[in-house]
Amino acid sequence: MKKVICECGHENPYGTELCESCGKPLKDQGKGLVNMRYEGAARRSQTYSRTIVDKIWNFFSSVKVGVWIIVLTLIASSLGTVFPQEMFIPPGERASVYYQQEYGTAGQLFYQLGFHNLYSSWWYMLLVAGLATSLIIASIDRFFPLYRALKNQRVTRHPGFMKRQRLYHTERAGEDAHDRLKKAGDALREKRYRVREENGNLLAEKGRFSRWGPYVNHIGLIIFLIGATLRLFPEMYLDDHIWVREGQTVEVKGTGGEYSVRNEEFLIEFYDDEDERFINNPQQASAVAKTYQTTVTLFQQTSETIGSGVEPDEVEQFPIRVNNPLTFDGFSLYQVDFKLNELSEFTFAVEPEEGTDDELYSETIDVNLYDPETVYEMDNGFTVEILEYFPNYVFENNEPGTLNRIPDNPRFIVEITPPGEEEGEMSMVGIQVNNPLSEESDYRLRMVDFDTNHVSALAVRRDRTIPILIAGGIIFMIGLVQGAYWHHRRIWIQERDGELLLAGHANKNWNALKKDFSWLSEKTGLPEPADQAEKEETDGTRDEGVKSNHGDAGSDKQ
Amino acid sequence: MKKRRLVIRTAILLVLTAALGYTFYTHFSEERGLVDAGDEAPDFALEDMEGNTVHLDEMKGSGVYLTFWATYCAYCRDKMEYLKDYHEDYRDKGVEIVAVNVDEPSVSVQRYIDRHSVPYANVIDRGMRVSNAYGVRSLPAVFLIDESGAVVERQIGGKTEAQVLEALDKLVPGSG
Numbered sequence: 001m002k003k004v005i006c007e008c009g010h011e012n013p014y015g016t017e018l019c020e021s022c023g024k025p026l027k028d029q030g031k032g033l034v035n036m037r038y039e040g041a042a043r044r045s046q047t048y049s050r051t052i053v054d055k056i057w058n059f060f061s062s063v064k065v066g067v068w069i070i071v072l073t074l075i076a077s078s079l080g081t082v083f084p085q086e087m088f089i090p091p092g093e094r095a096s097v098y099y100q101q102e103y104g105t106a107g108q109l110f111y112q113l114g115f116h117n118l119y120s121s122w123w124y125m126l127l128v129a130g131l132a133t134s135l136i137i138a139s140i141d142r143f144f145p146l147y148r149a150l151k152n153q154r155v156t157r158h159p160g161f162m163k164r165q166r167l168y169h170t171e172r173a174g175e176d177a178h179d180r181l182k183k184a185g186d187a188l189r190e191k192r193y194r195v196r197e198e199n200g201n202l203l204a205e206k207g208r209f210s211r212w213g214p215y216v217n218h219i220g221l222i223i224f225l226i227g228a229t230l231r232l233f234p235e236m237y238l239d240d241h242i243w244v245r246e247g248q249t250v251e252v253k254g255t256g257g258e259y260s261v262r263n264e265e266f267l268i269e270f271y272d273d274e275d276e277r278f279i280n281n282p283q284q285a286s287a288v289a290k291t292y293q294t295t296v297t298l299f300q301q302t303s304e305t306i307g308s309g310v311e312p313d314e315v316e317q318f319p320i321r322v323n324n325p326l327t328f329d330g331f332s333l334y335q336v337d338f339k340l341n342e343l344s345e346f347t348f349a350v351e352p353e354e355g356t357d358d359e360l361y362s363e364t365i366d367v368n369l370y371d372p373e374t375v376y377e378m379d380n381g382f383t384v385e386i387l388e389y390f391p392n393y394v395f396e397n398n399e400p401g402t403l404n405r406i407p408d409n410p411r412f413i414v415e416i417t418p419p420g421e422e423e424g425e426m427s428m429v430g431i432q433v434n435n436p437l438s439e440e441s442d443y444r445l446r447m448v449d450f451d452t453n454h455v456s457a458l459a460v461r462r463d464r465t466i467p468i469l470i471a472g473g474i475i476f477m478i479g480l481v482q483g484a485y486w487h488h489r490r491i492w493i494q495e496r497d498g499e500l501l502l503a504g505h506a507n508k509n510w511n512a513l514k515k516d517f518s519w520l521s522e523k524t525g526l527p528e529p530a531d532q533a534e535k536e537e538t539d540g541t542r543d544e545g546v547k548s549n550h551g552d553a554g555s556d557k558q
Numbered sequence: 559m560k561k562r563r564l565v566i567r568t569a570i571l572l573v574l575t576a577a578l579g580y581t582f583y584t585h586f587s588e589e590r591g592l593v594d595a596g597d598e599a600p601d602f603a604l605e606d607m608e609g610n611t612v613h614l615d616e617m618k619g620s621g622v623y624l625t626f627w628a629t630y631c632a633y634c635r636d637k638m639e640y641l642k643d644y645h646e647d648y649r650d651k652g653v654e655i656v657a658v659n660v661d662e663p664s665v666s667v668q669r670y671i672d673r674h675s676v677p678y679a680n681v682i683d684r685g686m687r688v689s690n691a692y693g694v695r696s697l698p699a700v701f702l703i704d705e706s707g708a709v710v711e712r713q714i715g716g717k718t719e720a721q722v723l724e725a726l727d728k729l730v731p732g733s734g
Contacts, residue, residue: 057567122586129578136574232585251690260685305615306602306687371663389665402630405662 008158013145015042020152023161033532034164036505039153041145060130060137069134073127080118083110120232132225139218150208155198157492159501165492167504167513169529177495180524184493187523191516193491204491211507213483220476227468238462241336245344245370246453249299253460255331257301260312264295266338266454292338293321294456298328320458330462337457343369343407345451348429350382350416350443364448369407381419384445388413393430416443489513493526502529592693594712599624599703600691604658604681607668612656612679615707621653621729622703626683626694628660629670633716634698638676640722645678652705653729658683660697705731 004012010021017027018040025034034040059065083103086095095116099107114121162168174180178200185195185202193204231237240253244263252259269290271277297317303310318326325332346367363380367373369391376384390402393411400411410430417424426437429445436444487509494501506513514531521528593600599622603613614622625641627634641655648655655678659667664682671680683689692701700713702725710728717725 051564053564053568053571056571120585122582125582125585129574129581133574136570140570229581232581249685251685251687253690257687257691305613306600306604306691372665374665374668386665388669389663391663391666402666404630405628405660 010152013042016040018161019158020149021154022156022158024158025160032164033166034161038142038146039149041149057137060134061141063138066134066138069127069130073131076118076124076127080115083107085118086116128225132222135218135222139215143215146211150211155196155203156201156494159496162492162494162501162503165503165505166531166533167517167529168532169502169527171500171527173495173498173500177500180526181493181495183524184520184526187520188491200495202493206489207486208488210483210486211488213479215479216482217476217479220472220474220479223475224469224472227465227472230465230468236464238460240460241457242460243455243457245342245455252331252333254462257306259328259331260299260301261296261333262299263456264297264317266294266456268292268338268340291321292335293319294335294458295319296326298326330464332461334459334461335456336459339455341452342455343410343450344453345369346410346447347449348445349448350378350384351446352443353441369410383417385415385424386412387415387426413437414445416445418443487512489516491516502527504529591712593701593709595709597709599701599707599709602688606679606681607671612681617654618707619705619731621705621731623653623655623726623729624658624701624703625655626658626660626689626697626699628662628697629666631697637698637717637722638674640719641678642676644723644726648726652731653726658688660689661686700725702729704729
């Protein structure tokens with residue numbers, strides 16, 4: 001594409017509206033004020049649309065498209081909060097039934113439209129991805145031309161540019177014009193303007209960095225979105241849980257076998273019946289946990305081969321309470337749940353069917369319910385052999401079996417062999433169950449005691465995205481402050497062919513610029529430029545060109 | 559100039575598409591396990607029910623059919639019946655079957671193995687350390703490990719006799 005060469009000699013990219021160097025309008029913008037948006041630089045997206053790549057690029061570069069994506073994302077996000085997301089409905093409830101039961105037809109619709117898992121649905125993710133793409137492309141498309149234009153601007157601007165600035169004044173230059181210009185330069189430096197002079201022309205500029213605010217802000221936003229997306233990767237974000245019985249050592253999930261914890265002790269304290277918080281229903285108090293705590297020992301395994309016999313190193317002992325997690329190597333273990341009094345041990349005694357108090361039968365055996373022995377030899381000569389063990393007994397398909405390996409309903413098939421005998425007698429023993437299986441039975445096992453254990457549930461979390469999210473947030477705020485609390489002001493003063501020209505531009509807060517001008521006028525006697533936008537408005541002579549320019553005159557949105 | 563513009567734009571769009579594609583792929587393909595085809599099989603050394611050490615690393619040179627099971631898993635029990643029948647044939651062809659029980663009481667496992675006369679090596683995964691290393695979340699879970707120690711395939715769920723045979727065939731050294 002051809003370059004556009006301005007009469008000042010500067011080469012501008014195709015599509016430039018105002019010469020990057022001298023500001024001469026290169027395109028007919030009609031009468032009235034010049035459009036200062038992006039310094040009249042060529043926004044590439046608006047100029048080329050040859051290939052399919054250009055077309056996609058232009059689509060995402062459009063602010064209109066960006067606003068639509070934001071609006072759609074906001075609407076979708078708010079719809080997802082109408083009813084709870086699936087992960088927050090009570091555990092064990094089936095989503096397909098729950099929403100209709102709880103919220104009626106609206107709930108059913110909510111479920112069928114997939115809003116119960118909205119934030120991880122493909123179309124929501126596409127919307128957010130579209131937002132990120134729009135941010136990136138629109139920023140690239142605007143930042144670089146603007147940067148170029150502001151970097152290339154020269155002191156001596158074209159009269160056509162000056163004349164069509166919102167703040168403009170011209171008059172015959174007096175004898176002292178040169179001195180006044182010099183004085184103005186010094187005065188503006190005092191006001192902390194950056195002043196450049198060239199052939200008796202002056203450009204004073206202040207707060208240019210505020211024009212980068214929106215782009216800094218967008219970078220922060222993109223970093224934030226990247227951080228949020230990284231949560232989908234287990235390497236970056238892990239949320240799991242483990243159940244640990246008292247005395248048991250369990251590997252911490254997600255650590256690849258490197259770390260394990262042993263539950264040393266689980267403590268729980270309930271509310272007191274007399275607690276004033278439960279004054280209306282004191283019977284409830286004893287069911288509500290006041291505090292609970294798991295004291296754990298953390299171990300670190302150095303060997304990579306599982307079962308190699310290398311003993312793990314003890315790292316530390318720590319009491320985990322709600323909101324007081326154990327943190328190590330990026331992982332955190334939180335106290336989340338507990339199960340009280342899980343059966344752990346049965347104590348049996350052998351006794352004859354015909355009851356007796358004989359001392360012979362006071363002998364007992366302890367049977368570990370997690371991992372019982374095969375044979376128990378008793379000192380009184382009896383042998384108890386475990387033929388079958390079902391930790392969570394169930395009778396299915398005409399067969400005894402177990403539901404899982406948790407001893408919630410333990411049942412044994414045992415063979416009791418009295419001293420000196422070859423053949424034993426079989427029976428089935430469990431909670432409130434003691435059925436002889438042999439034809440003749442003289443003995444049976446009597447459960448004399450049992451023992452229980454508390455089980456503690458610990459949530460395993462690792463979130464490596466937090467620093468990214470914080471960094472994104474900070475950059476976002478920096479950009480916002482940069483763009484909102486500072487503004488870009490420029491003052492041009494020229495002496496040309498016996499005429500004195502003054503013009504001013506601000507990207508917002510024109511009042512501050514006007515104040516600067518009146519201050520300058522007090523100091524140096526230079527005239528104050530008039531606000532051409534206001535004048536036109538009161539004159540009622542606004543034409544199309546002015547209207548469109550005036551719309552942006554208050555602030556140049558980036 | 560025009561060409562450079564096209565290249566830069568295309569590159570940026572491609573990077574964005576790739577990032578999005580990768581995110582979607584990892585998020586929506588639940589299929590891939592912690593250990594899956596192409597990965598190296600995590601090593602372990604555990605004693606089996608007979609007291610022999612089963613060390614995965616030492617089985618290099620043979621294909622390994624590594625199956626995670628429990629007595630309460632019906633599909634696992636079906637699979638065991640098929641494996642029993644073919645165990646010897648495939649041992650001669652250089653395929654080892656290793657069964658890993660998911661931390662059940664020894665008595666339950668021992669009695670089950672005795673009752674069903676399971677002929678191949680069975681280890682009990684105390685503390686679920688092997689299961690965690692392989693990312694086993696549901697049963698039955700099978701990992702086909704080739705003679706070099708690499709995972710060829712990860713199979714979750716019940717399988718028919720024909721499917722089990724096919725899997726064993728894949729493991730015969732030199733077949734792949």
